[in-house]
Amino acid sequence: MITDIIVPRDYLIILQTARIRPSPYHVKMVKHDEFLKMNGSHFLSIRPGKKVGDPTVHYLRALQFRSDGKVNYKLSFLENSAWEALPQRFQVPNRPIAWIRMFPHALPIKERKFQDLQSMKHVMPVECHQFFDNLPHN
Incomplete structure (x- = not known):
């Protein structure tokens, strides 16, 4: 379909x-305001295991960066698989992890693109026109 x-x-x-x-x-x-980035802190390794025979980064299937600075991982794509805490071996000294907004506002499109989208509204359902009218543009 x-x-x-x-x-x-x-x-x-x-x-x-x-x-x-x-x-x-x-x-x-x-939405744009939900994208976050670290304040410059970093991890030396994202390897989930610590010794020979433990899982390596090749086995990672998902990483979860939490707002409290903790990082969890999964080794399975299954939704019911448990999140485990990623061992944090190193962090930049005196710099705890903090999350800041990546985009303080929606990124504008160029005026030319905005005008092109406006010119296509005659082939779009009327219910969609408001979305294109409200796009931020330069």
Whole structure:
């Protein structure tokens, strides 16, 4: 089934309905203010194990960076697999991990692109026009 994609929400609907069994995908729309970056702190290693025979980075399937500075990992793609704390061997001295917003505001598109999108509104459903009218642009 081919579906027209006009606004970002259309991606959300397509991804949510892409699978029925074992259960539909859980999809979260992320906005610009939800992207965070570290304040300059870093880890020397993201290896989940410490000794020979323990898992290496090749076995990592997911990393979870928490707002409290802790990092968790999974070695399986299964949703019910448990998150485990990543051993933190090194952090920049006197600099605890802090998260800051990567984008303080939505990134504007160029005026030319904005005008091109406006010129295409006659082929789009009227319900979508407001989305394109409110795009930040230079």
